[in-house]
Amino acid sequence: MVNSRLVPLPALSDNYIWVLHNASTAVVIDPGESAVVEQYLEDQGLSLQAILLTHHHADHVGGAVALHQSSGAPVYGPATERLPICHHLLSEGDTVQLPDFDLALDVFDVPGHTAGHIAYYGRPAGSPPVLFCGDTLFAAGCGRLFEGTPKQMLASLGKLAGLPADTLVCCAHEYTVSNLRWALQVEPGNEVLHQRWEAAGRLREQGLPTLPSNIGLELATNPFLRAREPAVAESAARVAGHALESELDVFAQLREWKNNF
Ligand code: ZN
Numbered sequence: 250m251v252n253s254r255l256v257p258l259p260a261l262s263d264n265y266i267w268v269l270h271n272a273s274t275a276v277v278i279d280p281g282e283s284a285v286v287e288q289y290l291e292d293q294g295l296s297l298q299a300i301l302l303t304h305h306h307a308d309h310v311g312g313a314v315a316l317h318q319s320s321g322a323p324v325y326g327p328a329t330e331r332l333p334i335c336h337h338l339l340s341e342g343d344t345v346q347l348p349d350f351d352l353a354l355d356v357f358d359v360p361g362h363t364a365g366h367i368a369y370y371g372r373p374a375g376s377p378p379v380l381f382c383g384d385t386l387f388a389a390g391c392g393r394l395f396e397g398t399p400k401q402m403l404a405s406l407g408k409l410a411g412l413p414a415d416t417l418v419c420c421a422h423e424y425t426v427s428n429l430r431w432a433l434q435v436e437p438g439n440e441v442l443h444q445r446w447e448a449a450g451r452l453r454e455q456g457l458p459t460l461p462s463n464i465g466l467e468l469a470t471n472p473f474l475r476a477r478e479p480a481v482a483e484s485a486a487r488v489a490g491h492a493l494e495s496e497l498d499v500f501a502q503l504r505e506w507k508n509n510f
């Protein structure tokens with residue numbers, strides 16, 4: 250079995266369109282535009298087997314119709330969101346079977362950024378597990394709460410945080426450096442966070458993606474997964490100007506803080 254390749258195609262202003270492929274077959278996740286994907290498929294001699302969508306925002310679905318028309322590949326997406334095209338409506342517990350690709354992806358409901366946001370998780374041949382989480386979990390951050398509550402987002406992130414530590418986190422934006430700049434304000438004493446800041450800065454200087462991340466690194470550095478850490482809770486309370494009683498209170502304050510950072 251040829252090892253899978255996982256490629257983030259830069260698109261739009263700061264999106265990544267993920268392509269997972271073997272020697273002949275590809276799956277694309279959140280194609281906000283079609284041309285960059287079509288070019289990559291052509292260059293690599295790949296046929297597109299599936300188009301996966303995580304949520305309805307235009308920067309994630311904008312290329313889906315054109316890609317379906319040029320490839321014939323079916324579109325998979327969240328059951329409860331309005332999408333420009335979707336052949337397979339998915340929600341938690343569903344599995345996307347990709348037999349030609351030797352892969353099955355589990356679907357999770359991860360509401361918060363949007364009400365119907367889903368994520369895809371699977372174990373490609375010759376690769377650590379992969380997670381396609383759209384705008385839910387970012388490197389050192391999480392999505393803004395456009396259609397959901399802090400409580401929903403905390404629960405959604407909790408599902409993802411429970412995946413194996415080596416799971417590759419394939420999120421849809423290059424926000425890492427600005428997220429880390431904020432995370433260092435939240436937790437200045439976190440040595441792993443400082444190392445990550447240096448590493449991410451070096452990658453961006455070379456024009457390289459900082460992604461994929463992995464769950465273990467997020468657990469160690471992402472403030473939104475660390476609301477129970479005393480140092481994180483103390484920083485959130487300082488910014489709030491009052492004591493915060495619960496993990497959820499801390500999480501909500503962190504999200505508010507980041508919105509205004
Ligand atoms: Zn979005």
Ligand code: FE
Nearest residue numbers: 306308384421
């Ligand atoms: Fe987005």
